[in-house]
Amino acid sequence: MSLPVTWLFLRGLSREHAHWGDFPERCKQELGWNCIHLDLAGFGSENHRSSPLSIPSIRADLQTRLNTAPHEKIGIIALSLGGMVALDWLATEPERFSHSILINSSTADCPPLHRLRLSNLSPMLRSLGSRSVKVQERNILNMVSNQSDTSEALEHWCQIRQQRPVLKSNVLRQLAAAAHFRSPAKRLIANPPLFIASKADRMVSWRCSERLAKKYRSALLLHESAGHDLPLDDSGWLIEQLKENLGSL
Template sequence: MSQLALETNAIKDWIFLRGLSREKAHWGDFIARCETELGWRCHAIDLAGFGSEHQRPSPLTIAEIRQDVQQRLPAAITKPFGIVALSLGGMVALDWLANSNGDIAAAILISTSSADCGLLNRLKPSALPSTLNALLSTSIQSQERAILNMVSNNKAQHTELLPQWCHIRERRPATKTNVVRQLIAASRFQSPPTDKLNKVQGYFISSRADRMVSHKCSEYLAKKYHYPLILHSNAGHDLPIDDADWLIGVFRQLIVTA
């Protein structure tokens, strides 16, 4: 057993949070695989302004996004639960951990960041053209292609994923206004004080080859909170897309049910 593993039989349910402009459909079959291969009960919750909540405005702070998610927790969730959060979803999870009243048992934070990580680490200069294309293009296909190229290094699956992501956008449109509001919330978010997170076990996962957000952000946060850090060597920002097998294997090692 890995020395990093958390032995617990308390975690029955896991909440999954996605990142900037994304919704639960963007997990693909990843959540179903976690249920089947890990035996987890999984609950994907969309952030305000996206997915099932796409007709609502996105709050302008991470704290308000977190509070909104808390108000929409399924009644069937057993506490304490676990959280798997990607990118901006990781910011929501960090804020949640800092304001937890014992409802969270563990958190797995993937490819996340905060304002105190440094601007050039939060958005690599090489990602700026794709970011602007995704924001300014009037074509859904152009927008989604730019996002896919920015967050995924696994080019072999882009031909299959692009039409799926376009279909997601057509079903539940993400407005540019809400994307900008999420960007504002993310830009304001400072990582919580260290002593706010000392009651919950957390893990940071990132990739050295992330072309959007530097893995140095996860390194900084892991060091700050004394959480373990696990790094992939060549996947992109969206690890559940680029190497789901590896990520589920890491989950299996980290969270061991007694």
């Protein structure tokens, strides 16, 4: 099956399109992709709205806003909670996508201690409880990145929040949606995704991606040292893996 030209990018919990950084531009320049973005309801361009309380409802909202040609087969690349949305979309509208890439994702049928590491409960609560955007974003970065110096990313992420503020109620609504989403039946996924995970992910265990890859008989690629936000920590490695592996799917 030929690779699609157009790829839809979906981010995860409390994040928006700008959090991809330069990764989509690199995909355009190095892979020849036409990169398009849709923010989940409640975040980014949609921050004036309430986030739905279920992954299927988040997906249904995105479906109404995707304006590609109805018969054009596109690809989808999604990170974390975005991967749950992608899985649900693959199961409900399989004719829309020819290829999918899910990075550091999980579902409710993964073991609870693999979905959210206990060590992250404290920084997550501090982030939700703080009134300081900088404190919130620093705590998030500490959970999702393994870089030794995240000062540049912190400044960028604070700017994003200033431009498009996030309601804590929407973060909690997304968490509730994610908590209840189970992976679709194997028979519903016509074209199995490519799963990519970070073995050093301190937020979600890579074992969740391993479990999902086994369920769908999919390929699994592992990074040894990057954090949960793999495109932030090592976009170069990720681009090379896509160059080497997408053609064989």
